[in-house]
Amino acid sequence: MSKQMTGAEMVVEALKDQGADTLFGYPGGAVLPIYDAIFQQNFVKHVLVRHEQGAAHAAEGYARSSGKVGVLLVTSGPGATNTVTGLTDALMDSIPLVCITGQVPTHLIGSDAFQECDTVGITRHCTKHNYLVRSIEDLPRILHEAFYVASSGRPGPVVIDIPKDVQFATGTYHGPKNIQHKTYQPQVKGDLAKIRHAVEMMAAAKKPVFYTGGGVINSGPEASALLCELVKLTGFPITSTLMGLGAYPASGSNWLGMLGMHGTYEANHTMHDCDLMIAVGARFDDRITGRLDAFSPGSKKIHIDIDPSSINKNVKVDLGVIGDVAHVLEDMVRIWRTSAPQVDAGALKQWWKQIDTWRERKSLAYRPSKETIKPQHAIQRLYELTKDRDTYITTEVGQHQMWAAQHYHFEKPNRWMTSGGLGTMGYGLPAAIGVQMAHPQALVIDIAGEASVLMNMQEMSTALQYRLPVKIFILNNEYMGMVRQWQELLHGGRYSESYSEALPDFVKLAEAYGAVGIRCSDPDKLDDAIMEMINSPKAVIFDCVVEKAENCFPMIPSGKAHNEMILAELSDDAGVEIGSIIDERGKLLV
Amino acid sequence: MNAPTLNPPPPPPSPYSSALGKANIEQHTLSVLVDNEPGVLARVVGLFSGRGYNIESLTVAEVAHGEHLSRITIVTSGPPEAIEQIGHQLERLVPIHKVTDLTLHARAIERELAMVKVRGKGDDRVEALRLADAFRARVIDATTESFVFELTGNADKIDQFVELMRPIGLVEVSRTGVAAISRGPEPI
Numbered sequence: 136m137s138k139q140m141t142g143a144e145m146v147v148e149a150l151k152d153q154g155a156d157t158l159f160g161y162p163g164g165a166v167l168p169i170y171d172a173i174f175q176q177n178f179v180k181h182v183l184v185r186h187e188q189g190a191a192h193a194a195e196g197y198a199r200s201s202g203k204v205g206v207l208l209v210t211s212g213p214g215a216t217n218t219v220t221g222l223t224d225a226l227m228d229s230i231p232l233v234c235i236t237g238q239v240p241t242h243l244i245g246s247d248a249f250q251e252c253d254t255v256g257i258t259r260h261c262t263k264h265n266y267l268v269r270s271i272e273d274l275p276r277i278l279h280e281a282f283y284v285a286s287s288g289r290p291g292p293v294v295i296d297i298p299k300d301v302q303f304a305t306g307t308y309h310g311p312k313n314i315q316h317k318t319y320q321p322q323v324k325g326d327l328a329k330i331r332h333a334v335e336m337m338a339a340a341k342k343p344v345f346y347t348g349g350g351v352i353n354s355g356p357e358a359s360a361l362l363c364e365l366v367k368l369t370g371f372p373i374t375s376t377l378m379g380l381g382a383y384p385a386s387g388s389n390w391l392g393m394l395g396m397h398g399t400y401e402a403n404h405t406m407h408d409c410d411l412m413i414a415v416g417a418r419f420d421d422r423i424t425g426r427l428d429a430f431s432p433g434s435k436k437i438h439i440d441i442d443p444s445s446i447n448k449n450v451k452v453d454l455g456v457i458g459d460v461a462h463v464l465e466d467m468v469r470i471w472r473t474s475a476p477q478v479d480a481g482a483l484k485q486w487w488k489q490i491d492t493w494r495e496r497k498s499l500a501y502r503p504s505k506e507t508i509k510p511q512h513a514i515q516r517l518y519e520l521t522k523d524r525d526t527y528i529t530t531e532v533g534q535h536q537m538w539a540a541q542h543y544h545f546e547k548p549n550r551w552m553t554s555g556g557l558g559t560m561g562y563g564l565p566a567a568i569g570v571q572m573a574h575p576q577a578l579v580i581d582i583a584g585e586a587s588v589l590m591n592m593q594e595m596s597t598a599l600q601y602r603l604p605v606k607i608f609i610l611n612n613e614y615m616g617m618v619r620q621w622q623e624l625l626h627g628g629r630y631s632e633s634y635s636e637a638l639p640d641f642v643k644l645a646e647a648y649g650a651v652g653i654r655c656s657d658p659d660k661l662d663d664a665i666m667e668m669i670n671s672p673k674a675v676i677f678d679c680v681v682e683k684a685e686n687c688f689p690m691i692p693s694g695k696a697h698n699e700m701i702l703a704e705l706s707d708d709a710g711v712e713i714g715s716i717i718d719e720r721g722k723l724l725v
Numbered sequence: 726m727n728a729p730t731l732n733p734p735p736p737p738p739s740p741y742s743s744a745l746g747k748a749n750i751e752q753h754t755l756s757v758l759v760d761n762e763p764g765v766l767a768r769v770v771g772l773f774s775g776r777g778y779n780i781e782s783l784t785v786a787e788v789a790h791g792e793h794l795s796r797i798t799i800v801t802s803g804p805p806e807a808i809e810q811i812g813h814q815l816e817r818l819v820p821i822h823k824v825t826d827l828t829l830h831a832r833a834i835e836r837e838l839a840m841v842k843v844r845g846k847g848d849d850r851v852e853a854l855r856l857a858d859a860f861r862a863r864v865i866d867a868t869t870e871s872f873v874f875e876l877t878g879n880a881d882k883i884d885q886f887v888e889l890m891r892p893i894g895l896v897e898v899s900r901t902g903v904a905a906i907s908r909g910p911e912p913i
Contacts, residue, residue, distance in 0.1 A: 255764060256764075256767070259764065259767060259768060259771055260771060260775055263819070264818075264819040264820075267763065267764075269763075284819055316819075317760065317822075318760060318819065318820055318821060318822050319819045442817065443813045443816065444810060444813035444814050444816070444817055446813075447806065447809065447810070448810055451806070
């Protein structure tokens with residue numbers, strides 16, 4: 136199918152052909168032809184954000200909750216530079232995005248024209264790939280290639296920079312069929328010999344653990360289903376990174392909870408003491424490993440990942456299997472079934488007994504209060520009151536994010552949208568808008584901190600404009616809580632600039648936007664207030680006034696190993712100087 | 726007379742030197758086949774600076790005009806794990822066709838071309854020509870008080886020639902960086 140049309144019309148046509156029916160964007164001089172083409176069609180729904188960073192995070196939320204490619208459209212210069220944080224966030228968390236930016240006309244490029252910037256230069260480091268379209272002949276191929284590159288292999292953001300004269304030029308449009316990229320053909324099938332070897336290692340293990348990550352989610356719901364099947368077949372314990380929550384249900388009997396810096400005691404000790412670690416779509420990030428030279432010292436390690444550069448990057452593994460998680464797990468399940476290996480049942484039983492003793496430490500416990508709302512309690516109540524609904528959770532970044540990861544339990548993949556790698560404050564509200572666009576009937580909640588949410592608060596207008604009933608559940612402790620916690624741990628309790636001075640009245644702020652504002656500071660009234668939020672047909676800002684001094688535990692202090700966690704009970708003990716827990720070497724780390 | 730100062734013989738430490746440990750640093754030559762499209766060199770160089778890898782030398786030119794294929798030859802150094810990681814990171818770049826570690830390819834040949842300007846009179850000129858002859862360097866420009874020599878060889882040979890020219894009256898050196906290819910009938 137090839138037709139004559141303008142570059143701007145090609146953009147819309149390509150979105151149609153790629154099934155991209157939702158577009159987040161903000162107009163400007165260099166994209167006016169594309170906006171004109173959008174005006175004259177009905178397939179693509181455009182969501183007008185209030186800041187281009189919001190468009191990027193909204194597209195991320197859309198992509199992560201739907202498994203589709205998220206698309207955004209912004210103008211040249213500041214429009215493009217404002218997306219940089221969102222693009223970097225998507226690169227770190229492997230989220231497929233296509234970002235279309237306008238550019239000044241070809242003949243003005245390099246002349247420091249109005250709203251000109253070197254978009255491909257600036258975004259080269261924060262995209263999986265990017266293109267400057269120099270000619271209308273290249274445009275159809277690049278549009279379709281961008282979707283292919285964004286969504287295949289390890290997904291990531293792709294920028295297409297289109298000069299205004301190319302948008303006006305007329306050329307021949309080609310559909311997406313026969314997209315065969317010259318160079319980019321990631322390996323999806325795993326090497327069978329290696330997978331057989333992995334199964335043999337698993338069968339021989341006495342103290343195994345599955346360590347799974349965002350790659351399982353990215354690989355699609357089949358990957359999560361296969362993972363659950365493999366866990367059931369083997370009977371092995373399983374833990375997950377922040378990014379991988381929901382791939383294995385939190386109610387599953389083999390679930391250890393999240394691992395890492397704020398992971399559970401049982402998850403981290405299981406990782407430390409295991410004799411076989413099976414890493415699936417996870418990347419041994421520093422928030423997971425803690426002190427590298429003391430990371431799971433006695434284990435053999437298998438690593439399944441679609442990105443060859445992830446294998447042996449931070450941690451040397453014994454067996455690397457390159458391939459898409461779903462494909463590899465499918466082979467693994469099949470080989471396990473057909474070979475029906477004899478596992479060491481006695482050793483596994485012993486291992487589970489050991490794990491149970493770690494579980495008994497109840498590392499997520501906290502001291503309850505009748506006077507103030509404990510933030511952990513607030514998340515627990517939110518979970519209990521929303522778990523039977525079709526609920527999607529996004530977060531901002533900080534203490535509230537970790538409490539949400541610890542106390543909100545996910546049964547399914549794609550239900551949990553959080554900025555893991557980049558740690559972007561201001562992610563949650565625009566992401567929630569993207570999620571709600573993908574799932575109009577669902578209950579979408581942004582679990583937020585009062586500091587983070589203000590970074591993209593302007594997106595409330597977007598929510599109201601499109602009647603998106605997103606709920607913003609703010610754990611308001613009047614502090615940049617994680618900053619304050621680190622200042623307590625590392626800097627002698629000198630709370631430099633971490634107090635949230637001059638906060639707005641969030642209830643009035645909600646009302647000013649035309650949304651509903653709810654405040655609650657009384658633990659006894661919390662349930663009713665949460666129900667009021669859930670039952671509201673409109674967008675809600677919930678100002679949940681919580682205990683100000685609460686710290687997020689358990690915690691592996693910087694520079695320590697998995698078996699050197701701080702638990703809440705220790706930090707409560709009189710006589711333990713909390714500022715002394717992290718040594719000088721640890722203070723240098725992030 | 727004083728020759729202008731050149732880089733001292735030991736390679737200067739790169740500001741991006743790997744923090745992975747100074748022990749077991751190896752030098753490897755990578756051959757990278759890429760689509761010759763705008764920005765591809767910036768992607769490769771940006772990858773090295775962004776991830777803190779070393780570039781000792783870099784050459785690039787189109788080698789297949791019909792297919793717009795360019796060949797980049799990079800000499801890099803680091804511990805073996807870092808070198809392996811560099812290869813994988815390069816392979817992630819979308820316009821890259823193939824990355825080959827020619828140092829692991831034991832039969833690879835490396836060559837570099839240098840132009841060396843030397844100034845001198847009398848006996849120094851005779852000595853310069855004698856040494857040039859021993860190194861099979863050609864005179865490609867001459868005045869009554871200077872020569873420009875063209876010299877091809879591996880990097881060590883060029884280093885050695887430059888060092889010998891220094892006391893005679895070395896003025897400046899222009900080097901292409903290393904180009905490399907594997908021996909035998911097979912392509913990389």
